Amino acid sequence: MSVSKKIIDEIEKIDDKDEKFKNLMLEILEEESKGIPGGRFKAKYEEMINKYIEENIVEVVVND
Amino acid sequence: MIRINKIEFHNYRQYKNVSIDFEKKNEYNLHILRAKNGTGKTTFLNGILWCLYAKEHYVSNSSKALMIVNESVVQDANEGDMIDVWIKLTISDNDKFLVFERNQKFNVIYDPLTELKKSVAICKPILRIIETPIFAFANAQVYESEEDTLRIVKQYFDEDIFSYYFFDGENLKNYFDEKNTEKVKNSIYSLSQVNLLSNSSRRTETLSVEKSRELVKKRGINYTIYDEIDRMQDEIERLENDNKNIDIDIPVLQKRLNELNAQLAGYKPIRDNQLRRNELERQLKNLQNEQSELFARKKEFIRTYYTLFNLFPRIKSTLDMIIYKEQHGELPPRIDKKQVEELLNNHEANCPMCDNELNDHAIEHLQKLLEELDVSSQTSNYLSSIKGGLENAVATCYKYPKERENIIKKEKYYSEEIEKIEKELKIISQYLSTYSDNSSGVIDVSKLEKERLEIQNEISIKQQRKGANDLSLKNDKEKLKNLQAQVEEMEKIDNEKILLQKQIRLLRQLTTSFEQVKKNLMDEIKVEIEASTWRAFKNMIWKKQTFHSLSINDDYQMTVYSNNLNDMTGSLSATESMALAYAFTLAIHETSGRNCPLVVDSPLGRVSDENRINMARELLKISKDKQIIMLFTPDEYSKEVAEVYDFSVASIRDISLTQDETEIGKVDK
Numbered sequence: 001m002s003v004s005k006k007i008i009d010e011i012e013k014i015d016d017k018d019e020k021f022k023n024l025m026l027e028i029l030e031e032e033s034k035g036i037p038g039g040r041f042k043a044k045y046e047e048m049i050n051k052y053i054e055e056n057i058v059e060v061v062v063n064d
Numbered sequence: 065m066i067r068i069n070k071i072e073f074h075n076y077r078q079y080k081n082v083s084i085d086f087e088k089k090n091e092y093n094l095h096i097l098r099a100k101n102g103t104g105k106t107t108f109l110n111g112i113l114w115c116l117y118a119k120e121h122y123v124s125n126s127s128k129a130l131m132i133v134n135e136s137v138v139q140d141a142n143e144g145d146m147i148d149v150w151i152k153l154t155i156s157d158n159d160k161f162l163v164f165e166r167n168q169k170f171n172v173i174y175d176p177l178t179e180l181k182k183s184v185a186i187c188k189p190i191l192r193i194i195e196t197p198i199f200a201f202a203n204a205q206v207y208e209s210e211e212d213t214l215r216i217v218k219q220y221f222d223e224d225i226f227s228y229y230f231f232d233g234e235n236l237k238n239y240f241d242e243k244n245t246e247k248v249k250n251s252i253y254s255l256s257q258v259n260l261l262s263n264s265s266r267r268t269e270t271l272s273v274e275k276s277r278e279l280v281k282k283r284g285i286n287y288t289i290y291d292e293i294d295r296m297q298d299e300i301e302r303l304e305n306d307n308k309n310i311d312i313d314i315p316v317l318q319k320r321l322n323e324l325n326a327q328l329a330g331y332k333p334i335r336d337n338q339l340r341r342n343e344l345e346r347q348l349k350n351l352q353n354e355q356s357e358l359f360a361r362k363k364e365f366i367r368t369y370y371t372l373f374n375l376f377p378r379i380k381s382t383l384d385m386i387i388y389k390e391q392h393g394e395l396p397p398r399i400d401k402k403q404v405e406e407l408l409n410n411h412e413a414n415c416p417m418c419d420n421e422l423n424d425h426a427i428e429h430l431q432k433l434l435e436e437l438d439v440s441s442q443t444s445n446y447l448s449s450i451k452g453g454l455e456n457a458v459a460t461c462y463k464y465p466k467e468r469e470n471i472i473k474k475e476k477y478y479s480e481e482i483e484k485i486e487k488e489l490k491i492i493s494q495y496l497s498t499y500s501d502n503s504s505g506v507i508d509v510s511k512l513e514k515e516r517l518e519i520q521n522e523i524s525i526k527q528q529r530k531g532a533n534d535l536s537l538k539n540d541k542e543k544l545k546n547l548q549a550q551v552e553e554m555e556k557i558d559n560e561k562i563l564l565q566k567q568i569r570l571l572r573q574l575t576t577s578f579e580q581v582k583k584n585l586m587d588e589i590k591v592e593i594e595a596s597t598w599r600a601f602k603n604m605i606w607k608k609q610t611f612h613s614l615s616i617n618d619d620y621q622m623t624v625y626s627n628n629l630n631d632m633t634g635s636l637s638a639t640e641s642m643a644l645a646y647a648f649t650l651a652i653h654e655t656s657g658r659n660c661p662l663v664v665d666s667p668l669g670r671v672s673d674e675n676r677i678n679m680a681r682e683l684l685k686i687s688k689d690k691q692i693i694m695l696f697t698p699d700e701y702s703k704e705v706a707e708v709y710d711f712s713v714a715s716i717r718d719i720s721l722t723q724d725e726t727e728i729g730k731v732d733k
Binding site: 003004006007010011013014017021024025028029032033037038039041042045046049050052053058059060 | 256257260261263264267268271274408421422423424425426427562563565566567569570571573574577578580581584585588657
């Protein structure tokens with residue numbers, strides 16, 4: 001199963017996010033559609049978001 | 065379009081050996097099965113349900129007690145014979161065939177009460193699905209695991225909304241009740257992958273909460289440490305420079321001292337005194353060194369015992385508590401965490417206690433348990449490990465009076481000895497400073513001796529200063545090293561904090577975006593179903609001016625509005641209710657993205673007169689794009705209906721029983 005066109009279209013419509021962020025959303029959904037076992041999701045998600053952080057500027061939340 | 069191509073029954077109730085093809089012969093996908101009441105119309109529908117779900121949802125209560133095995137087959141069999149019951153449903157989906165094949169085995173036994181043979185199931189009904197590409201029969205894939213077969217059945221005919229694929233026109237009273245519409249909503253969300261978005265959103269949120277907790281635990285960087293390092297570096301530089309100057313000064317002074325000593329050594333009385341003085345100075349130096357060592361020991365002694373005596377009450381009570389707990393077996397047992405760790409490392413393994421899959425909740429529970437086990441076993445190990453140290457500390461406290469006496473004695477000895485030597489040195493110095501002898505000629509001995517004393521003092525002061533500088537340098541360098549290590553650690557933590565903050569921000573943005581997409585998708589699906597239901601409903605009813613619109617709320621409950629915008633859902637006629645049910649069903653099929661077949665028992669059930677023809681015509685139109693299999697009684701298949709559904713548009717078959725009424729005799733075209 002892969003991510004439906006409807007979802008892809010809806011992601012495309014988000015106007016305050018860039019292409020790379022949208023690709024990350026799709027990547028997560030693709031992995032979810034293949035099925036990530038409960039115990040592995042943290043490692044898998046971290047791998048995806050850390051890769052994104054390495055390649056893109058993510059502002060630090062001040063006073064968080 | 066998904067089509068049912070064929071259905072085959074073997075020993076299933078009155079369908080002893082029946083095979084029905086549903087081939088497409090014209091532009092319509094309409095198939096009609098006509099059967100008298102009690103002949104097997106509903107059994108046909110139940111047969112499909114049993115094949116897909118191992119349940120006969122439309123069976124009446126009295127039939128529930130009956131076994132599904134054909135009765136004549138049981139009676140013709142011998143006691144102990146095994147009977148196979150199976151149904152094969154073949155569907156085509158674009159480029160592949162799927163055969164759903166459900167099988168169950170029964171044993172024949174003799175019932176002494178009824179004096180008849182009866183069948184007893186010897187296993188659960190088992191489903192296997194064979195998937196074959198239409199153009200390459202050799203590459204068939206067989207699915208036999210429950211996980212696979214359930215997944216495939218859900219993809220095509222989700223059991224939660226089975227009544228929207230296998231429609232009973234006579235049984236519409238629960239069609240729009242809350243329980244059913246809730247299932248419709250969930251099934252639509254599952255088919256439209258809304259659940260995928262919910263899952264991703266939930267998981268990014270869980271992770272961001274965990275990361276926030278992790279962030280709170282991290283210490284912030286202490287910026288005053290950088291000032292401390294600067295100060296320390298300046299001090300080290302100052303001390304090193306001072307030592308460099310001392311290293312230059314001392315050889316110069318030493319040279320002058322040697323010159324003076326050489327000059328004074330020419331006079332016997334002076335030489336004797338000088339020799340004596342040298343010896344005394346050597347002794348004095350040794351004693352002073354030993355006294356310094358004693359001072360250092362005294363300082364350490366005071367520091368150690370000050371700390372020990374302050375902590376003594378707590379040390380003693382902790383030691384007593386450990387001894388008491390050891391003696392009473394109250395220390396927690398050492399726990400082997402291996403099994404919990406193995407479970408966490410192998411997430412695909414099932415729980416050894418309940419054999420269920422380890423879901424997110426279970427994994428979280430195991431991680432907490434492991435932390436608790438860690439704490440418990442660490443407590444036990446820790447208490448045992450500190451016991452020896454505590455015993456040593458108590459023993460040291462008891463040695464205090466003897467050690468103190470020892471130090472005082474030595475202190476007194478060094479003071480007395482040093483005082484004695486200094487007294488003698490003073491006498492020699494006085495003698496030499498006031499020495500007056502004409503035989504010395506031009507040399508002023510007292511002046512030389514005075515200079516000599518000054519230089520000696522200066523050398524001594526500089527040497528002491530260098531010693532103190534070396535000690536301070538050693539301490540300061542050690543301190544600086546520690547501060548730099550602290551900075552390194554703090555900077556490492558600071559980098560981790562920055563990464564955590566970035567992760568949290570990103571995860572929060574992802575959660576918000578997934579939720580936004582989910583909401584938009586759900587709204588869009590609802591609007592689509594609403595529009596699609598309204599379109600089909602309008603086409604099916606003959607009163608074109610009565611209804612204004614239709615709406616679906618968040619629970620998928622439907623409301624139909626009259627032209628003056630009054631809610632008239634409760635006032636719909638039987639025909640209108642049926643049209644609404646058809647319209648909703650077709651909308652669900654459309655929105656699900658899978659154009660599945662519709663199998664309808666009593667398709668025009670309660671629809672009367674003019675509306676029957678309207679609805680029949682509308683269903684015929686729909687059958688151009690969707691396969692519809694209709695089950696009629698001869699009465700329902702009235703003359704007017706037959707005019708719409710004749711042999712030119714529909715494949716029509718009659719189902720009838722054999723003369724002994726034990727099985728379907730034939731399925732005629």
